[in-house]
Amino acid sequence: MSKSTLESLPNELLLMIFGYLSSFDLCQAFLDVKNARIEHLLTSIRHTLDVSSMHYDQLRQFLSNINNDTTKHFTALIDTVVFRHSPGCMMFLDYWEKALNDTALFNMLLPSIKQLLILNADYYQYGLIDPLLISLAFHNNTLQRLNLIFDTPTYSYSSILSDLVLHHISVHTMILEVEKGHEFDPDDGLEDLHKMQQLYWPNTVQLTLSIQHSSELMLLLQRGALPMIEHLNVTNEEIRTVLPLDRHKSVGNIQLCENDLRQIGDGTRLRSLLLRYFTLTDVIILIGSLSMPLLEQLILVDLYDHIHASNPIIGIRRRSLELTCNQMDNTDQLVKTLQVITSSHLNEFHLTYLHEYNIV
Incomplete structure (x- = not known):
């Protein structure tokens, strides 16, 4: 009866065995083995x-x-x-x-x-x-x-x-992810994008970021700041700050600037945009002011009204809505539609554009 050796096992079994070991232990154990097939398997997987x-x-x-x-x-x-x-x-x-x-x-x-x-x-x-x-x-x-x-x-x-x-x-x-959000008194002394050097990330295509004020979104969308950006995920931590502390604190003064967006904003490469903890006013200003011809998906998570931060428009019930429209639709009509659909209780809002001949 012939003896079975490690080298005689099929590739499928070897890969299963490799899966139980850390990359460090795996390479320490097998890199010195003078076997071309095992070495090929080691170099074919990610470590x-x-x-x-x-x-x-x-x-x-x-x-x-x-x-x-x-x-x-x-x-x-x-x-x-x-x-x-x-x-x-x-x-x-x-x-x-x-x-x-x-x-x-x-x-x-x-x-x-x-x-x-x-x-x-x-x-x-x-x-x-x-x-x-x-x-x-x-x-x-x-x-x-x-x-x-x-x-x-x-x-x-x-x-x-x-x-x-x-x-x-x-x-x-680039993903700068926050797990818990603000669970403490807000610190006005924290440096935000307005106080930092002018943003210039020329190679970033996908970005996830937390900001302190919704107006910082203008700096992310400013022409030349993120010239290659296609997928943008932004969380506005300011609204999360006031929720557990003062349920009657107004955040109506934390808004985007429509004129600035029209003059310096650039959304021509954006394919997906996710906004979390923004006000309805901010979203309407953004959609009404920024051209995003390639946008395939717009997701709004926990959208709030412009009067009280404690009144979420989206987020009370765990439901989602996807809106599909032609890319040639009138912008004013899109904004009006957005105002209507966000009056219901939604957790996520998905916006899909239809090109002239195909669905994106």
Whole structure:
């Protein structure tokens, strides 16, 4: 009776086995195996380096052996890197910062990274932008997706956003996600887009962002600020701030400027737009003032009236509505239609445009 070996297993079974191992353990175990088929399977799948899942001593040994052929082979396969708030992640960032002074060492560290996910980004206010993001966005130039997840849009959020704007750090997909929103007294001293350097992210096609005031939306839509933007997801945190604190506080003064939108706004490349926690007045001004000829989908989540922030027009019942219209429809009629449909209780509103000969 012949013996079964790992090399004799079919590709399907090997891939199932690989699925139970982290990318680090997988490559440590199999990269040294002199088998062309296994090596091909390893290079055919995407690899993620979750730094916080590695033991501190294991990570330290990995970094100390960065010049090892097996380690260099592994780092070249890494597609995604995940950071959480942990001592190991801080050690990795410290090593990264020191590697900036050694071009050869830096080029070996993460030469093929395409996605960077940072959880608990609130803790990385210091030491995140200069050693990590600037090097990835400019020196490396392989990064395509940046995902920063914050607990709340506090000082850390505005500070990191300000640095991203200051250094023009722009990749294809940028997601600055807030999990909890404001759960504290609003801080008027937080820096918003109006107080930051002029926004210029030339390479960003998809953007998810939280802002403090709806008027900041004008800066995102300003001509030249996001010249490649196609998919925009914006949350207005200001309305979420007043909800648990003062259910009678008016937010009618937090509005977009129709004249500014007409003069400096540019929505010609937008294909999808999601607005969360905006007022009905803001949305009507936006649709009535900004030309968005390629827009395929408009989603409004928790839309509020212009008198009291505590009265959501959309969000009381978990329902959604999709409106389909011809792209040549009159803008005034579209605005009137929007006013009518948002008087009902909806959670999401989807707007689909029909081109002359086909549905987008």
